[in-house]
Amino acid sequence: MSLNTAPKHIQLAVDLIQLLEENHIEPELALKALEIVTNDCQQKIAKQSKLED
Numbered sequence: 001m002s003l004n005t006a007p008k009h010i011q012l013a014v015d016l017i018q019l020l021e022e023n024h025i026e027p028e029l030a031l032k033a034l035e036i037v038t039n040d041c042q043q044k045i046a047k048q049s050k051l052e053d
Contacts, residue, residue: 003011020030 003014006014025033
């Protein structure tokens with residue numbers, strides 16, 4: 001499967017991994033940052049869900 005035809009979330013994941021590796025981000029630091037990003041996205045999804053109800 002080509003990256004160009006991969007689902008958008010796979011393309012984004014590959015881009016993020018590349019960004020982290022190119023900037024020599026330590027895996028532990030990346031995980032802590034991604035935890036913050038995950039929480040932020042979950043809050044946005046929850047707000048969006050409430051608006052749709």
